[in-house]
Structures are given as structure tokens and as C-alpha cells.
Amino acid sequence: MLQGASPRSPTMxxxxxxxxxxxxxxxxxxxxxxxxxxxxxxxxxxxxxxFLETVQLDRALARLxxxxxxxxxxxxxxxxxxxxxxxxxxxxxxxxLRRRLLIEVHSGTYGQYRQDxxxxxxxxxxxxxxxVLFSLSAREAxxxxxxxxxxxxxxxxxxxxxxxxxxxxxxxxxxxxAAVIQQTFLDVSEPLFGGYERMVPGAPSxxxxxxNDRLAEAAAEDRALxxxxxxxxxxxxxxxxxxxxxxxxGKLEIAPQAAPLYGDLAARILAALRGLSKKCLVLDxxxxxxxxxxxxxxxxxxxxxxxxxxxxxxxALQHYARQLKERGIILAVCSKNDAKIAEAAFRDxxxxxxxxxxxxxxxxxxxxxxxxxxxxxxxxxxGLDALVFVDDNPIERARIRQxxxxxxxxxxxxxxxxxxxxxxxxxxxxxxxFTADDRNRAEQYAANAEREALMGAAESMDEFLRGLKMxxxxxxxxxxxxxxxxxxxxxxxxxNTTTRRYASEEIALIMDxxxxxxxxxxLVDRVGDNxxxxxxxxxxxxxxxxxxxxxxxxxxxxxxxxxxxxxxxNIAVEAARERGVRALTADYVPTPKNDVISNLYPSLGFxxxxxxxxxxxxxxxxxxxxxxxxxRNTHIVGQEQRHDRSRDTxxxxxxxxxxxxxxxxxxxxxxxx
Amino acid sequence: xxxxxxxxxxxxxxxxxxxxxAVEMEFGVKFKVADIESFPNVGAIVKETTKMLA
Numbered sequence: 095m096l097q098g099a100s101p102r103s104p105t106m107x108x109x110x111x112x113x114x115x116x117x118x119x120x121x122x123x124x125x126x127x128x129x130x131x132x133x134x135x136x137x138x139x140x141x142x143x144x145f146l147e148t149v150q151l152d153r154a155l156a157r158l159x160x161x162x163x164x165x166x167x168x169x170x171x172x173x174x175x176x177x178x179x180x181x182x183x184x185x186x187x188x189x190x191l192r193r194r195l196l197i198e199v200h201s202g203t204y205g206q207y208r209q210d211x212x213x214x215x216x217x218x219x220x221x222x223x224x225x226v227l228f229s230l231s232a233r234e235a236x237x238x239x240x241x242x243x244x245x246x247x248x249x250x251x252x253x254x255x256x257x258x259x260x261x262x263x264x265x266x267x268x269x270x271x272a273a274v275i276q277q278t279f280l281d282v283s284e285p286l287f288g289g290y291e292r293m294v295p296g297a298p299s300x301x302x303x304x305x306n307d308r309l310a311e312a313a314a315e316d317r318a319l320x321x322x323x324x325x326x327x328x329x330x331x332x333x334x335x336x337x338x339x340x341x342x343x344g345k346l347e348i349a350p351q352a353a354p355l356y357g358d359l360a361a362r363i364l365a366a367l368r369g370l371s372k373k374c375l376v377l378d379x380x381x382x383x384x385x386x387x388x389x390x391x392x393x394x395x396x397x398x399x400x401x402x403x404x405x406x407x408x409x410a411l412q413h414y415a416r417q418l419k420e421r422g423i424i425l426a427v428c429s430k431n432d433a434k435i436a437e438a439a440f441r442d443x444x445x446x447x448x449x450x451x452x453x454x455x456x457x458x459x460x461x462x463x464x465x466x467x468x469x470x471x472x473x474x475x476x477g478l479d480a481l482v483f484v485d486d487n488p489i490e491r492a493r494i495r496q497x498x499x500x501x502x503x504x505x506x507x508x509x510x511x512x513x514x515x516x517x518x519x520x521x522x523x524x525x526x527x528f529t530a531d532d533r534n535r536a537e538q539y540a541a542n543a544e545r546e547a548l549m550g551a552a553e554s555m556d557e558f559l560r561g562l563k564m565x566x567x568x569x570x571x572x573x574x575x576x577x578x579x580x581x582x583x584x585x586x587x588x589x590n591t592t593t594r595r596y597a598s599e600e601i602a603l604i605m606d607x608x609x610x611x612x613x614x615x616x617l618v619d620r621v622g623d624n625x626x627x628x629x630x631x632x633x634x635x636x637x638x639x640x641x642x643x644x645x646x647x648x649x650x651x652x653x654x655x656x657x658x659x660x661x662x663x664n665i666a667v668e669a670a671r672e673r674g675v676r677a678l679t680a681d682y683v684p685t686p687k688n689d690v691i692s693n694l695y696p697s698l699g700f701x702x703x704x705x706x707x708x709x710x711x712x713x714x715x716x717x718x719x720x721x722x723x724x725x726r727n728t729h730i731v732g733q734e735q736r737h738d739r740s741r742d743t744x745x746x747x748x749x750x751x752x753x754x755x756x757x758x759x760x761x762x763x764x765x766x767x
Numbered sequence: 768x769x770x771x772x773x774x775x776x777x778x779x780x781x782x783x784x785x786x787x788x789a790v791e792m793e794f795g796v797k798f799k800v801a802d803i804e805s806f807p808n809v810g811a812i813v814k815e816t817t818k819m820l821a
Contacts (some may be wrong), residue, residue, distance in 0.1 A: 123816065144792065145792070146785065146788070146792070181784070194814070339797075339798075340799050344780055344784055346784070350788045351788070352783070627786065
């Protein structure tokens with residue numbers, strides 16, 4: 095095996111080692127069906143691979159020559175670089191495969207990226223990238239800065255460089271609303287002043303540090319995403335990422351041995367853009383969240399907390415999980431334990447950082463863990479592929495990998511001291527935004543538990559829904575909600591009528607289209623605010639000039655079964671009527687995940703207008719004549735959102751303002767006629 | 768051992784770097800930049816590797 099042969103390779107320690115890489119590769123290529131071969135390669139890509147194995151796997155992938163495949167999402171990525179990057183696309187494709195993404199990579203000629211962006215006839219434009227990755231060296235940025243430059247002069251030079259970069263980002267976006275990913279700048283300089291270095295504004299490393307700071311600010315403003323090699327090179331050491339020999343030989347700024355991790359970093363971002371980041375951390379208890387076995391050792395016997403190095407190691411994992419929860423990751427427990435004893439630890443152990451209320455799904459019993467993970471996914475209404483399962487026991491890990499290959503199962507280090515590092519390195523929870531909804535998600539899941547209790551107490555569904563006193567606050571997409579709208583559309587897989595994904599820029603363009611109708615819905619009830627949970631994009635369609643077409647409609651699984659789809663349609667119909675529209679049309683494009691809405695449009699009164707079975711992807715086309723629409727009586731009050739600039743502060747103070755009530759008459763005297 | 772770059776179809780600088788990286792990783796050695804530039808054939812790489820491993 096090649097991994098570990100060089101001490102200067104970044105290792106992807108969370109991935110299991112492939113026992114028979116060559117045999118598995120051959121077996122994949124020997125499959126009669128290309129799809130089966132692809133599945134085998136995807137499974138193999140889930141292992142720890144060195145640079146050469148990555149190249150070999152990529153060659154096998156090229157031999158299958160599949161641009162798309164069922165169960166795999168396709169995405170086109172252009173890499174624009176100021177150094178040689180020929181070694182990166184194989185790693186990006188393999189890391190994509192690890193996430194069931196088929197990434198088609200276009201690499202521009204190195205150093206030609208400005209011309210390629212400016213020339214509409216260039217191969218780059220023809221390629222129609224959905225994401226553009228800028229892989230630039232800091233050399234250009236720092237070339238013009240003299241060692242004697244003052245802080246102001248350095249800022250000036252960096253400001254100019256960043257301004258040019260932003261104009262390049264704009265150009266990239268203009269190619270069909272591509273998402274922009276910018277690699278942070280690798281500091282490959284050597285110190286001239288020793289410890290005094292940071293105090294000299296014009297010193298190369300000081301300039302690169304400042305450059306990266308300014309880059310992050312610009313990216314936040316322009317909604318570009320960062321592929322943070324600077325951070326990774328701090329983590330692994332610069333020798334793992336940059337090799338002066340390779341630079342001299344072939345102008346490779348990213349060392350070949352770092353390519354597999356580079357590919358993984360890139361694929362994480364692309365997956366996150368597609369809503370494929372993990373959503374839930376499932377934790378084992380014994381020897382994971384604490385040391386020892388609580389069933390044997392008792393509440394007093396487990397190792398946890400201050401005063402013992404091992405106890406603090408487990409505590410560190412709890413702290414980390416707690417912080418993940420604060421950024422919107424759902425926590426769950428899956429443990430072979432007596433439920434009462436396990437829950438008692440959360441309640442009664444003084445050193446526990448995680449409390450029972452932090453855990454959205456708690457499965458402690460003696461059943462098979464694969465079965466329990468399915469229960470957890472079902473309870474939370476998320477896919478199994480949204481779970482990360484952390485367990486110290488290699489047998490349990492192997493069991494889950496075999497039974498549920500879609501669940502991410504990191505190889506945990508033997509020593510709990512390194513648990514957090516391993517989990518963090520794996521990058522399962524890559525984010526493309528941090529919205530008010532993320533900050534409140536934990537509370538929203540806790541509120542959902544409260545709703546479940548209400549449902550248990552209610553005599554009937556009707557009584558339960560009435561008791562919730564629900565209000566749908568709605569309005570067009572606004573700049574304030576932009577990030578959450580993009581996030582919701584791209585993350586939602588179940589209630590998603592077309593599973594069309596939109597880049598942030600595309601949404602911005604649609605918001606400015608006078609003929610487009612956008613609607614976003616928040617659902618508030620007596621237990622709490624569910625946040626922005628549904629969006630609809632309606633645009634005119636050339637096929638039917640009397641109609642608006644529901645190009646995309648998504649709804650968070652958190653609010654299924656609450657009649658919001660009916661109230662949303664009431665509101666959409668009303669808004670369409672106000673525009674003088676006669677009909678709504680819509681496509682339903684089935685995917686392996688959105689079967690839950692296969693009957694949505696007929697249930698809303700739409701009539702199918704195409705020949706059943708006519709579309710190759712199984713899509714069906716629907717039409718609703720607004721004259722025929724009967725407003726549906728629901729338990730939800732519609733309330734239009736006030737256009738209030740003070741709402742711009744909502745990202746910081748999520749509950750600071752509530753739009754004024756304007757009830758729609760039809761709900762109060764709603765008559766189903 | 769006598770194989771030279773021009774003897775292998777489709778051989779390019781990228782393949783060459785991959786090859787060098789493979790040898791370095793497999794044997795835990797590191798070639799000098801000047802040597803990489805001037806290895807005349809596979810035999811020279813084997814010889815240099817053996818020398819470093821000795």
C-alpha cells in the first residue's frame with residue numbers, strides 16, 4: 095500500500111483502507127453493466143486512496159465514460175488556474191464519486207483564465223460550467239509589493255488585486271449563473287525576519303495573510319465560496335501541500351500527494367451546493383460520548399469530565415457536537431444500551447455537556463444499529479444519506495458500512511483524544527451559508543418533539559391542527575431571505591417538484607424578473623416559528639401564454655402533514671389571479687427521493703396534460719385552470735409579509751420583528767363551496 | 768531498463784511527474800530536481816533509487 099509511505103502526505107484518516115484496491119478496480123471494469131461498474135467504483139472511492147490510486151480509479155471511471163447515471167447527480171466544474179493543475183481533476187472526480195456526484199471537469203490552459211472568461215467563444219463558455227473554481231497563486235498578488243511597503247500601500251495593492259478578482263467572479267457568474275469557488279492563497283514564502291515577520295507589512299507572508307483576510311471579506315459580500323487550502327496547509331504542514339521541486343519541474347502549486355485531499359475539499363463544496371452535505375450526527379454512547387460501559391460501570395463509573403485526561407477527551411467530543419448543533423446540525427443517539435440507564439446519564443451526570451434536549455432522536459436499545467439508524471432517519475424525516483454515524487467499535491462501523499453504504503461512517507482513531515480532529519477533518523458538514531434558520535434549527539427540532547406530544551394528546555388530526563394555531567407568513571423572495579431560499583431549494587429532496595437546483599446568482603436574477611412570481615412561506619404556530627419552509631418559483635412559459643409555470647416548488651420535511659401545501663396553493667392562485675393569469679402549469683419530475691409528492695398536483699386539482707409515459711425521465715405535466723380552482727379550507731391563516739426594511743436585521747435577531755397581520759378573508763369564512 | 772520517454776506512446780510531462788511521484792512514494796525516496804530533469808531512461812531511475820536506498 096502506498097498510503098503513509100511519505101510522511102508529508104495529508105492523510106484522509108476518516109476513510110477506511112481499501113483491502114484489495116487492484117482487485118476491486120478490475121472487478122468494477124469487468125462488470126457487464128456500466129451502471130454496476132460505476133456503483134463498484136463509487137464504493138471503492140469511499141476508501142483512503144493515495145495519489146496514484148486516485149489516478150487509477152479516475153482512469154477506470156473514464157473507461158466507463160458515463161456522463162450521467164441513475165442515483166448520481168451530474169455537475170460541470172471549470173477550473174481556472176495560474177499554475178499547473180492537470181493533477182487535480184482526477185482527484186476532484188474521484189472525490190465527487192465518493193459523494194455520488196459525477197463531476198465533469200474542464201481545465202483551462204494555465205494562465206489563460208482572463209482571456210477565457212472574456213471571450214464568449216472560448217471553450218470555457220462552450221462548456222457552460224455550473225461552478226467555476228479559481229485556483230490562483232499568491233505570487234501575482236504579492237509581486238508588486240515591495241518589502242518596504244507601508245501597511246497602507248500593502249492594503250492598496252491587495253485592494254486592487256481583490257477588485258480584479260471580483261470582476262473575474264462576475265464574469266464567471268455571467269456564464270449561466272455559475273457558482274464561484276475561490277481557492278485561498280497558499281503561503282509558500284520563507285521568512286526573512288524570523289519572529290519579526292508579522293510586524294513587517296510588506297513581508298511576503300504578512301501580505302499573503304492580509305490577502306486571505308480580504309479575500310474572505312470579499313467572498314462573503316459576493317457570495318463566493320472558499321476552497322481553503324491555506325487552512326489545510328496549516329493543518330497538515332506546508333510540506334504536505336507544496337513541494338518546491340514540483341513547482342520548479344512543472345509549476346505545480348498543489349503538490350501531487352495533496353491532490354486527493356484537494357479533490358475532496360472541492361467535492362465537499364460542490365456537494366454542499368447540491369444539498370448533499372450531511373445533516374445529522376448520530377453518536378454512540380459507551381466509549382464514544384463517555385469512557386466505559388454505563389450498563390456495567392454505572393453512572394458513577396463512566397469516565398467523563400474534568401480531572402481525567404480520558405474523561406476530558408470524551409467531553410471534548412460532546413463540546414464539539416454541541417457546537418455543531420448550534421450551527422444547525424441535528425444530533426441523535428444510537429446505542430446498544432438500556433434506554434432508561436442511557437437517558438439517566440444525560441439527565442443526572444453532572445459532567446455531561448450534551449443534555450437530553452440536545453438529542454433530536456434517541457435510540458438506545460438492543461436492536462441492530464442499522465435498524466436503529468433507519469428509525470432515526472424516519473423520525474427526523476431525512477434521508478439515510480444525511481447521517482454521519484460515530485462509533486468507537488470497528489465491528490459496528492463495518493456492519494453499518496455493509497448494511498447502509500449511504501451512511502457516512504468515519505474510521506475513528508483508537509485514542510478518544512483525537513475523535514474531534516478526525517470528525518472535523520472528514521468535512522461532512524460543509525456549509526455554503528449560515529442562515530438564521532440554521533441558528534434556530536435545533537430549537538425547531540425540539541419544538542417538533544413538542545408538537546408530536548400535542549399530536550399524541552389530540553383526539554384527531556383535525557383537533558391537533560386546529561390546536562396548533564398556524565399562520566403562513568408569505569411574500570416574494572427578498573434580499574434578506576436570499577441565502578435561506580437558495581439553501582432550502584438546493585437542500586430539499588423530498589418535497590421538490592422538479593429537483594431543479596439554482597445557483598445563488600440565478601435566484602438573484604429571477605428576483606429581478608418582472609414577469610416571475612416568487613413566493614416564500616414561513617410557518618408559525620403556537621409552539622414556535624418553523625422558519626422559511628417553502629418556496630415557489632413561477633415564470634411565464636412560452637408554451638402557454640395565459641399561464642404561469644411552477645418551475646420549482648419545495649417544502650421542508652419539517653412541516654409535512656400540516657396542510658401547508660394546500661394553503662400555499664391558495665396563496666399562489668390568489669397571486670396569479672392578481673396578475674391576470676388564467677392558469678397554472680407544472681411539471682412533476684420523479685426522483686428516487688420525491689415519491690412523497692407523486693400525487694401532489696392531482697390532489698390540488700391539477701389535470702394531467704401530457705400523455706402518461708411520454709417523457710423519458712418519467713416527468714408528468716399538469717395544468718390548473720384558475721376558473722376551476724376551489725380555495726381549499728385549511729387550518730392555516732395566510733398573512734402577507736410587510737415590506738419592512740427593518741427586517742434586514744433579522745439575520746442577527748431572528749425574532750426581532752414579526753410582520754403585521756393581514757388575514758386573507760377566505761380563511762376566516764373559508765367556504766369549500 | 769533502456770526505455771526512454773520517447774519510446775512510450777502518449778507520454779507527457781504529466782505522466783512523467785506521476786511516474787516520479789509513484790516511485791518516490793513507493794520507496795520513500797526523494798529525487799533531486801536536477802536528476803529528474805536528466806534521467807535518460809528507466810534504468811537511470813532504478814539506479815538512483817537503489818543508490819538512495821542503500
